Amino acid sequence: MTPTKHILVIRLSAMGDVAMTIPVLLAIQEQYPELKISILTRAFFKPMFSQLSNVSVIEADVKGKHKGMIGLYRLHKELKTLEIDAIADLHNVLRSNILRQYFKTSKIPFIQIDKGRAEKKALVAKTNKKFAPLPSTHQRYATVFEKLGYPLNLEESKLLKKESLKENTQKVVGIGTKTWIGIAPFAAFTGKMYPIASMEKVVSELNKTNRYKILLFGGGAKEKEVLSKWEHNYDNAVNIAGKIDLSQELAVISQLDIMIAMDSGNAHLAAMYGIPTLTLWGVTHPYAGFYPFRQKENNALLSDKEKYPQIPTSIYGNKVPSGYNKVMETITPEMVLNKIEEILH
Structure with missing residues (x-):
């Protein structure tokens, strides 16, 4: 797949799952400094991304103007103005699947996370349980970017710096x-x-x-x-x-x-x-x-x-x-x- 310049990342909730995007986005910032990232998430989570210079936060108002099918269509129209080259869906839920359908006509690459639902189901099964370690969520996130042409090394990526107290x-x-x-x-x-x-x-x-x-x-x-x-x-x-x-x-x-x-x-x-x-x-x-x-x-x-x-x-x-x-x-x-x-x- 041809490498892209501006990627929209979708991860709306929950707090822990959004926090797990940070090491991955730090790796992208370090390993692909020319790449621009816009992340679609809740406004409340915006402070998490304050140290990421190549990341812009796009606020998803899923309880207001972006609520329901009409609201998501409105969101889709807003996102199209960003001149996105590809979409990394790190959430893969109903809302992002609806957005995927709206984006089909634009032919923008739309790669979704493989959540490993079947293997997770086997991990928690009462019978025939398959008790073995599954790929980490961080690695599943990284795989999405790899499919977009950006393989990542998470082992050596930096972490966030200490922040000062007001x-x-x-x-x-x-x-x-x-x-x-x-x-x-x-x-x-x-x-x-x-x-x-x-x-x-x-x-x-x-x-x-x-x-x-x-x-x-x-x-x-x-x-x-x-x-x-x-x-x-x-x-x-x-x-x-x-x-x-x-x-x-x-x-x-x-x-x-x-x-x-x-x-x-x-x-x-x-x-x-x-x-x-x-x-x-x-x-x-x-x-x-x-x-x-x-x-x-x-x-x-x-x-x-x-x-x-x-x-x-x-x-x-x-x-x-x-x-x-x-x-x-x-x-x-x-x-x-x-x-x-x-x-x-």
């Missing part, structure tokens, strides 16, 4: 020389969320040492309520949820010494900056291809597969079979604390 952010996180530990205790689905009581014990024990500043990450109202309680109960804990915007939240993440997260978006945000990231896994598994970019293989704690042999039961953590709702209790707070010390030292 004055209001410094007031939120405070000053001092303690080691910064980020903790993001939530996930979209309960199947991949560490028990809150167990995570609070981790926070409590870290707090007792008086050696760490514990920065708490979350989003929704219930999450903020839990994190506010922890901030109140533990002197070294700081809840940043809802106190700063995403760009400054990313700046804080870039300054961490370690991030503790689930198989979720915050793990991928930390990995963008090369922050050592400890991930805790429930009914999902790294074999599905969502392990944070370039993290050491042992920077993860997995639920006990001998006790729960059907793991992984789900790709996204939304399918928890009967008897599997306590898989993460096989990861004790002591194990988490020991792994934190191991990674830090």
